[in-house]
Every structure is written in structure tokens, then in C-alpha cells.
Amino acid sequence: MQNDPFRIRDHVADFDQIVQDILHRSDVVRATIPMTADVAYGPDRTETIDLFFPAGKRSGLPVHMFIHGGYWRMFSKRDYSYVAATITQAGAIAAIVDYALMPKVRMATIVDQVRRAKRWVQDNIADYGGNPADLTVSGHSAGAHLATFLFNSEPSNVRAALLLGGLYDLKPLQNSFLANEIAITDEEVARFTPLAHRHDPQTKAMVLVGANETPPFHQQADRFKEHLLQQGSPVISLVLTNRNHMDSVRDLGVLESQAGDYLTKLIANDSR
Numbered sequence: 001m002q003n004d005p006f007r008i009r010d011h012v013a014d015f016d017q018i019v020q021d022i023l024h025r026s027d028v029v030r031a032t033i034p035m036t037a038d039v040a041y042g043p044d045r046t047e048t049i050d051l052f053f054p055a056g057k058r059s060g061l062p063v064h065m066f067i068h069g070g071y072w073r074m075f076s077k078r079d080y081s082y083v084a085a086t087i088t089q090a091g092a093i094a095a096i097v098d099y100a101l102m103p104k105v106r107m108a109t110i111v112d113q114v115r116r117a118k119r120w121v122q123d124n125i126a127d128y129g130g131n132p133a134d135l136t137v138s139g140h141s142a143g144a145h146l147a148t149f150l151f152n153s154e155p156s157n158v159r160a161a162l163l164l165g166g167l168y169d170l171k172p173l174q175n176s177f178l179a180n181e182i183a184i185t186d187e188e189v190a191r192f193t194p195l196a197h198r199h200d201p202q203t204k205a206m207v208l209v210g211a212n213e214t215p216p217f218h219q220q221a222d223r224f225k226e227h228l229l230q231q232g233s234p235v236i237s238l239v240l241t242n243r244n245h246m247d248s249v250r251d252l253g254v255l256e257s258q259a260g261d262y263l264t265k266l267i268a269n270d271s272r
């Protein structure tokens with residue numbers, strides 16, 4: 001599948017260097033920001049959350065859940081700890097979610113896991129100083145896809161969602177390089193394509209895509225924005241200047257960046 005627009009490393013020259021950088025940044029965050037690691041939200045060993053805390057008193061703090069990408073088949077919450085730097089600087093508790101990976105499990109299991117992770121946060125985060133009534137979520141790539149399933153019921157009790165470089169129509173992926181890796185089924189396309197779902201109109205959505213992403217990511221972002229608007233959901237879409245699929249997600253952990261700034265504003269409920 002030459003020139004596959006979904007095969008990210010073929011379109012990001014410094015793919016491996018960016019991955020190594022985010023792993024390093026994650027190690028630094030885990031060593032320097034107060035955290036409680038591997039909190040179980042379910043019985044499987046993959047069903048854990050890492051919690052990171054801002055400095056100061058822990059009482060009634062906003063809470064932000066982040067779901068990592070990797071086409072549902074790679075990476076872990078530990079690899080994306082660096083995002084907690086921005087979240088905690090914004091004064092919120094960061095809940096970085098882990099989940100099982102395809103093809104060992106199917107997509108139904110992963111969607112159920114992230115939903116249960118959200119439910120655990122809502123039921124238990126007050127014990128850690130968080131306010132479950134001030135919950136926001138974000139995700140990148142496959143993580144953005146999964147994040148949509150946290151506000152596709154009413155009421156979702158998700159105040160706002162930041163969706164970066166997301167996948168909202170699974171059908172094209174059946175003819176991508178992923179066919180040999182995770183083999184998305186017709187049933188999974190029908191059940192887990194976000195464009196086929198209704199979403200909570202009380203959740204404010206921010207749909208982001210890097211200017212240097214391949215065309216399908218721009219097309220899917222535009223379609224999902226229109227889908228939400230047609231449902232009466234408040235949504236804005238933004239193109240990140242001179243950013244691709246990988247440096248855009250690295251920026252979520254960098255305060256002085258477009259993506260980091262948007263994440264900070266989302267948590268602070270700043271509409272500017």
C-alpha cells in the first residue's frame with residue numbers, strides 16, 4: 001500500500017525522533033510531577049489510570065482525561081505522561097488512561113474500557129481532590145476516536161472535549177496498511193464510526209488537525225465538525241499551523257504551543 005495516507009511514519013520524516021522525545025518528556029514528568037500510578041478502573045491488568053496532580057491544595061480541582069492514540073494497537077499511558085505537564089499547569093488533575101490493544105482484543109472491548117475509565121473517574125476522583133462535575137477529555141488519533149464515546153450519551157457529564165488528529169470514519173481504514181495489522185471488521189465500522197452516532201449537545205467540542213496532516217485527516221475532521229453542528233452541538237474546528245500528526249500531539253505537553261494553549265483554555269473554560 002504505497003503512499004498510504006494513514007501510515008503516519010511515511011509522511012513524518014522525524015517520526016522516530018518525535019517518539020523518542022515524547023518518551024523522554026514522559027519520564028521527566030513521571031519523576032517531577034506528583035502522581036498516583038496504576039490506579040485500577042477494572043479487573044484486567046490493562047485497565048489502569050495514572051493520576052497527576054497540580055501543586056497546592058487538592059480539593060474540588062478540575063479533572064481532565066487523556067486517551068492516547070496508536071491506531072488502537074500500540075503505545076501506552078506511560079508513553080503519554082508528558083501531556084500531564086500542561087494539564088496540571090492548568091490547575092487540573094490529569095487522568096491518563098490505559099487500555100488493551102488490538103488485535104489481542106477487539107474494538108468493542110477498548111470502547112467499553114474507556115467508558116468504564118470515565119465512570120471510575122466520575123465515581124472516585126473526589127477522593128483524590130477532583131471535582132467530577134468539571135470533567136473534560138481529550139484524545140489524539142485513535143484516542144480522539146475513543147474520546148467521542150465518552151460524550152455520545154445524554155447527559156454525558158463531559159463539559160468539553162479536545163479531539164486532535166482524530167478518526168471519525170473507520171471505513172477507509174479497512175483498505176489501509178491496518179488491514180494486515182488489526183483487520184477492522186464491517187461490524188466494527190458500523191458500530192464504532194463516530195459519524196454514525198449522536199453526541200451530547202451539552203459537550204463543547206474542539207476538533208483540531210495539523211496543517212501538514214494527510215488529506216483524510218482533514219476530510220474526517222471537517223465531516224465530524226459538520227456532523228456535530230447538525231446535531232446542535234457547540235463545536236469549533238482549528239488547523240494547527242505547520243504541524244503534522246506527531247509534532248501536534250507532542251505539543252499537547254508544551255504550554256508555549258498552539259495545541260498546548262488550546263488544551264489549557266479548554267480546561268480553564270476560556271472561550272477566547
